[in-house]
Amino acid sequence: MKIRHFKTSDAKDIADLFHRSVHAISTDVYSPEQLEAWSPSPPDYTMWTERLERMRPFVATIEGVVIGFIELESDGHIDCLYVHPDYQGRGVAKALFHYAKNAAIEHGCQTMYVEASKxxxxxxxxxxxxxxxxxxxxxxxxxxxxYSMSGSLTS
Structure with missing residues (x-):
């Protein structure tokens, strides 16, 4: 697995990954209507391209295939952390998180925070x-x- 900076050519793959990840969540956790509201079908590729160009996420790949991404804002806010359903449970989210954490520390952040799903x-x-x-x-x-959650980077 490699982690790198976003490239414009990743936008469609990331939009599809986000959509698949959301819709793979058990309907015991969120209803089908909630999942569709969270990630409408089909993905809005124009919106995603604009968002990703602005957010510039870190992207995890295996043999050039996008398998996950994390968006980190300059103040330590994690806006998105998603892993393709076929690669969940393999340490991809953890690797992306630690990559982003190191970047946040390098940028002088003392904490990271997120609004995490269930x-x-x-x-x-x-x-x-x-x-x-x-x-x-x-x-x-x-x-x-x-859930609004936060974690210290100084300990």
């Missing part, structure tokens, strides 16, 4: 984050629960 909450707890609040977010007329 599924991602356990991962961020394992990475040393603490829950600050439970949030109810309305997206495309559906209520989604996520």
């Amino acid at each position: 599924v991602a909450k356990a991962f961020f707890l394992k990475m040393g984050f603490e829950i600050q609040a439970e949030n109810r977010v309305i997206k495309n007329h559906q209520a989604l629960i996520n």
Whole structure:
């Protein structure tokens, strides 16, 4: 696995990965309507290209295939961390997280923070984050629960 900076040619693959990752979440966790609200079908490739050009995520690949990505803002905010369903449970999220954490430290951040989904909450707890609040977010007329979480980079 290699981790590198985003290239414009990654945009469609990342949009598809995001969509597949969201729709692979068990409907015991989020309803089909919530999953569709979170990631409407089909993906909006124009919106994703514009977003990714602005966010410039780190991208994990295996033999040139995009298998995950993480968006890190300059203040330590993680906006997205997604791994292709076929590669989940193989350390991809952890590798992306540590890559982003090192970048945040290099940029002088003292903390990282995220709004984690119900599924991602356990991962961020394992990475040393603490829950600050439970949030109810309305997206495309559906209520989604996520968690404001943060973790120190100085300890």
